[in-house]
Amino acid sequence: SDKDLGENARITYAITGGNDGNFSIDPYHGDITTEPLDRETKSTYNLTITASDHGRVPLTATAYVIVTVLDENDNSPVFNEAVYNVSVPENTKEG
Numbered sequence: 001s002d003k004d005l006g007e008n009a010r011i012t013y014a015i016t017g018g019n020d021g022n023f024s025i026d027p028y029h030g031d032i033t034t035e036p037l038d039r040e041t042k043s044t045y046n047l048t049i050t051a052s053d054h055g056r057v058p059l060t061a062t063a064y065v066i067v068t069v070l071d072e073n074d075n076s077p078v079f080n081e082a083v084y085n086v087s088v089p090e091n092t093k094e095g
Contacts, residue, residue: 008055017048039069
């Protein structure tokens, strides 16, 4: 937020570092959105966000945002063989 009035109070937001194209920022509200992320590809992103006012002498502030991608069970189980043969004695206990 900016306590100034007029153009000095109008703020524009930008991602100025750490973005490889997966993130976008609304320049007027600062809301950050993302493309689909995959933890197996990259688990952490370090973004630099810059806010600038529109004063005659623009002032800026910087914030660092760390995004940690949580794992999701998105890989199906795989059988390596088409058929498995198993022998079990008839007197085997349950379990």
